Structure formats: C-alpha cells, structure tokens
Amino acid sequence: MSDACRVWCAFAPRRAGSFLLLASVVASGTALALTGDASSYRVMQKGRAFAPGAVSLRAGEAIAIVNDDGELVHHAYLDNPEFSFDIGEQVPGSKTVVYFPKAGQFTVLCGIHPKMKLAVSVK
Numbered sequence: 001m002s003d004a005c006r007v008w009c010a011f012a013p014r015r016a017g018s019f020l021l022l023a024s025v026v027a028s029g030t031a032l033a034l035t036g037d038a039s040s041y042r043v044m045q046k047g048r049a050f051a052p053g054a055v056s057l058r059a060g061e062a063i064a065i066v067n068d069d070g071e072l073v074h075h076a077y078l079d080n081p082e083f084s085f086d087i088g089e090q091v092p093g094s095k096t097v098v099y100f101p102k103a104g105q106f107t108v109l110c111g112i113h114p115k116m117k118l119a120v121s122v123k
C-alpha cells in the first residue's frame with residue numbers, strides 16, 4: 001500500500017459519509033416541503049381577515065396559517081372544550097401549521113382582531 005493510498009483510504013469514508021448526509025438532508029427537505037404543500041390547507045390572514053373564512057378538512061389534516069398582512073401582527077387561537085390551541089403572536093411573513101386531530105365544528109379567532117373568524121369543519 002503506497003502512502004497516497006493510505007491517505008485516500010483514510011479520508012474516503014468520511015468524505016462519502018458527509019456527502020451522503022448532505023444528500024439525505026436535501027432529499028428530506030424536499031420531501032417535507034412537498035408533503036406540507038400536499039396535505040396542508042393554506043389560510044391567509046390579510047386585511048384583518050382570514051382568507052378563506054371557512055375550511056373543511058378531515059381529522060388528522062392540517063392548516064397552514066400564514067400572516068400575509070403587511071405590518072400587522074395576528075394571534076390565531078382556538079378555545080374549544082374538545083380541542084384548543086394558541087399559536088401566539090404571529091409576525092408578518094410567518095406561517096404556522098396546526099393539526100386538527102378531532103372531528104367537529106371549530107371557530108379559530110384572532111386575539112388581536114376580534115372580528116377575525118375562521119370556521120373549520122373537521123369530519
């Protein structure tokens with residue numbers, strides 16, 4: 001075994017490993033993005049309103065709640081005996097994904113803008 005080969009053999013596995021790690025990160029990142037777009041309903045918050053104002057989905061599905069409202073902060077929450085969540089203050093440009101695990105009729109509200117209402121029908 002020459003010196004050159006020993007150096008190559010010592011470094012090759014590590015290089016191969018880091019390449020594989022990088023490749024898997026890229027692959028899973030793509031997969032996550034595709035899954036998110038395919039399974040999530042997207043609800044915008046714009047002009048102090050949810051758009052659309054009503055969404056129907058099946059239990060276990062998710063909604064991506066996006067703040068696309070210029071400079072305004074929103075604060076979506078759901079307070080229901082069956083199921084509740086509070087995503088906190090959401091700055092413009094941010095997105096939060098919320099899963100609805102149970103069937104029912106729910107109304108998502110904004111803690112900052114009382115007129116904002118999102119009707120969610122989960123079957």
Ligand SMILES: [Cu+2]
Pocket residue numbers: 048073074075110111112113116
């Ligand atoms: Cu709001």
